[in-house]
Amino acid sequence: MHIPAFENLLWGLGTALKVLLCILVVYRRVYSRLPLFTVYAVLLVVEVIFVWLVYRTWGYTSGVAWYAYWSALAIVLLARGLVIAELCWVSLKNYPGVWSLARKIVGVTATALLASAGVSAALNKHWIVGFVLTTERGLEFAASVILILLLAVSIQYKAWLEPMEHSILIGLAVYSIFQMLNRTFMSPLMTPYFHWWDSVRIACFDIAIVTWLYPLRRPLPTPSAPPVLLSEEAASDSLHQLLERMQELTSELKHLRKAIWK
Amino acid sequence: MIGFVVPIALALALLGLLLVLSHREKSEKRRLASEGYLPVEERVPRHYKMFTVIEKKLWSAEEYKRVNTWDSTNLSLRQTESKLVAEYVRGLREDFGRGNRIFGAVILHSPDVRILSQLERQRLRLRFSFWTWYVLISVKLRMNSVSVRELKRLTDVVATFAYQIRTMLIALEESGNSEFVRSVLSRS
Numbered sequence: 001m002h003i004p005a006f007e008n009l010l011w012g013l014g015t016a017l018k019v020l021l022c023i024l025v026v027y028r029r030v031y032s033r034l035p036l037f038t039v040y041a042v043l044l045v046v047e048v049i050f051v052w053l054v055y056r057t058w059g060y061t062s063g064v065a066w067y068a069y070w071s072a073l074a075i076v077l078l079a080r081g082l083v084i085a086e087l088c089w090v091s092l093k094n095y096p097g098v099w100s101l102a103r104k105i106v107g108v109t110a111t112a113l114l115a116s117a118g119v120s121a122a123l124n125k126h127w128i129v130g131f132v133l134t135t136e137r138g139l140e141f142a143a144s145v146i147l148i149l150l151l152a153v154s155i156q157y158k159a160w161l162e163p164m165e166h167s168i169l170i171g172l173a174v175y176s177i178f179q180m181l182n183r184t185f186m187s188p189l190m191t192p193y194f195h196w197w198d199s200v201r202i203a204c205f206d207i208a209i210v211t212w213l214y215p216l217r218r219p220l221p222t223p224s225a226p227p228v229l230l231s232e233e234a235a236s237d238s239l240h241q242l243l244e245r246m247q248e249l250t251s252e253l254k255h256l257r258k259a260i261w262k
Numbered sequence: 263m264i265g266f267v268v269p270i271a272l273a274l275a276l277l278g279l280l281l282v283l284s285h286r287e288k289s290e291k292r293r294l295a296s297e298g299y300l301p302v303e304e305r306v307p308r309h310y311k312m313f314t315v316i317e318k319k320l321w322s323a324e325e326y327k328r329v330n331t332w333d334s335t336n337l338s339l340r341q342t343e344s345k346l347v348a349e350y351v352r353g354l355r356e357d358f359g360r361g362n363r364i365f366g367a368v369i370l371h372s373p374d375v376r377i378l379s380q381l382e383r384q385r386l387r388l389r390f391s392f393w394t395w396y397v398l399i400s401v402k403l404r405m406n407s408v409s410v411r412e413l414k415r416l417t418d419v420v421a422t423f424a425y426q427i428r429t430m431l432i433a434l435e436e437s438g439n440s441e442f443v444r445s446v447l448s449r450s
Contacts, residue, residue: 095372097369097373097374100374100375101378144273148276148279151284151287155283156366173280174277177276180272181269183269236377238368242368242369243377243380246381249388250384252422253391
């Protein structure tokens with residue numbers, strides 16, 4: 001199979017970036033803060049080496065190569081899903097109410113995603129292809145929505161993300177959004193018109209890796225002090241009082257509005 | 263065709279949203295950094311207290327003294343008064359924004375989803391009320407007109423909200439959570 005020189009170059013660059021990311025993640029001790037992201041970074045390199053070795057040993061068109069490729073893809077995909085869950089947990093763990101809501105959203109999304117992938121796998125002749133493709137399609141959309149929601153929540157409540165977490169979020173969100181476009185432009189109907197899109201597809205993951213590498217160029221800053229928290233009792237008491245007052249205020253405003261429009 | 267258009271439109275919308283949020287995040291961080299040295303009194307709503315001054319100034323403008331139904335009449339403003347009222351309304355918007363941010367920083371600590379969602383619902387209602395009045399008054403101001411009654415209503419919304427925020431902060435401070443109050447004010 002002939003691969004254009006430019007795409008070969010992008011592939012080589014991507015591999016070099018993955019290796020660099022893996023080294024820097026371990027060197028900067030990211031594992032102490034984000035263990036699942038560290039596993040994901042290592043898996044990216046392992047995937048490349050594993051698939052390359054299989055292709056070399058058994059050939060690109062062999063059955064072993066086929067299973068090796070799809071299995072590796074499934075594992076990396078699962079790891080990416082776990083990184084998103086980890087990102088939500090690290091960013092919101094200090095806020096029980098918001099975290100409880102986020103946990104429900106992520107849990108329901110993951111269950112729906114796995115259930116639809118399971119059904120698709122059962123219906124597909126090659127179960128692993130059905131499973132991976134459906135999971136990937138759902139994951140890209142769910143991931144971009146969850147990551148954007150996480151960013152919106154952090155801005156709304158001023159619960160700022162640490163630089164590393166912020167870069168991971170942006171990188172993953174951009175990649176997921178581009179993957180949604182990839183699925184459209186890489187379909188058999190569109191490929192003849194957008195043959196250059198394959199290079200875009202390869203390059204967008206490289207862009208995501210560069211986004212993750214950026215904060216790792218220097219030692220990571222010490223995480224900012226955890227927010228000052230209210231005791232659960234105090235929070236519950238004052239928030240209930242606040243809720244009562246706000247309810248009074250909104251009903252007062254409602255009466256005012258009625259009086260004015262009369 | 264629709265099979266291609268929908269995912270592309272969806273992806274572009276998400277990308278646009280991501281860009282808007284990133285821009286908002288940057289500007290919020292810049293604002294917080296620039297307000298780092300503001301005294302506590304300026305971190306809470308305060309412009310609404312100027313209402314009586316504004317009303318007096320409008321009253322003292324000659325032509326309005328003849329108006330019998332002061333509250334409900336749409337006053338046509340001259341350049342000077344129009345500017346003054348516009349500045350006051352902008353101040354109210356800033357007050358509401360500040361109150362809203364403090365409110366957000368406090369409810370972030372909700373111990374469970376139920377109370378968080380109830381408080382968020384109240385916040386949304388209040389926001390809706392404020393923005394309805396704000397847009398109404400701003401449109402009229404563009405035509406150099408204002409009704410004191412409407413201005414009073416908008417001030418009422420902000421003042422009551424500010425009062426609730428103040429009461430809550432004082433209650434928290436008195437219950438030994440002054441560190442928490444300081445952190446909320448510096449983050450909002």
